[in-house]
Amino acid sequence: MKTxxxxxxxxxxxxxxxxxxSLVVPHIDKGLKGFLANHExxxxxxxTGEMKIIDAEGRTxxxxxxxxxxxFLDNTAMLVCISAELPEEIDARRxxxxxxxxxxxxxxxxxIVEYHHTQANLSRAMERLKVKNRHQI
Numbered sequence: 119m120k121t122x123x124x125x126x127x128x129x130x131x132x133x134x135x136x137x138x139x140s141l142v143v144p145h146i147d148k149g150l151k152g153f154l155a156n157h158e159x160x161x162x163x164x165x166t167g168e169m170k171i172i173d174a175e176g177r178t179x180x181x182x183x184x185x186x187x188x189x190f191l192d193n194t195a196m197l198v199c200i201s202a203e204l205p206e207e208i209d210a211r212r213x214x215x216x217x218x219x220x221x222x223x224x225x226x227x228x229x230i231v232e233y234h235h236t237q238a239n240l241s242r243a244m245e246r247l248k249v250k251n252r253h254q255i
Contacts, residue, residue, distance in 0.1 A: 120155035121174045123194040126183075132182070133202035133208055137174035143183060144168065153190060160224060161189045164199060166245045168252070172255050178204075182208060182249040184242060201242075205253035217243035 141187040144167030151162065156169040164186045171179040185201025220240035226231070 119176075122153070122190075124153045124197075125195070125200070126170065126197045128202040131201050131202075134171060135178070138195075139172040139174060139176065140170075141172075141197075142170040143188060143197065145151070147161065147215070147255065153188075156193055157195075159191050161187060165185050166242050168245070168249045169202075180205065180249070181251050182245040182246050185238075193217050195199060201248075203246070205250050210250050213243045213246040213250065217247065 119139045119248060121137040121139055123136075124141060125135045126133040136255060140156070141153045142150050144154075144165040146163050146165045158227070166184050167182075169181055169183040171181070173179065182203045182205070183197075184200030184202070186197060188197045217240060220236050220243060223236040224240065228236070
């Protein structure tokens with residue numbers, strides 16, 4: 119199968135750098151968006167959720183991805199995101215605590231900016247738990 123160059127850069131590390139057969143990431147408006155070799159050139163936002171990479175050898179890599187954007191240009195994809203974690207890297211206890219904390223903050227009367235910030239925190243925590251639970255290690 120044909121491949122394309124893929125580089126995924128999280129805020130604290132380079133998560134992936136190599137050849138890939140496919141990439142599927144969560145998209146804000148359309149659910150999931152998939153990429154194969156020679157995809158049309160584009161730039162679009164990536165939503166918090168689960169991504170799936172099939173590398174050049176055919177191995178599947180499932181991971182959590184935080185908000186960011188992806189650029190696909192001349193058979194090269196670059197994804198820059200807040201965070202990218204394998205299921206075994208996700209601390210379920212910490213994610214559960216973040217979820218509980220965000221739910222409590224949503225119950226309190228706050229400004230609209232704080233409300234949206236708390237909703238984003240809750241969404242990230244829930245997506246981390248979903249990825250961790252789906253791929254129990």
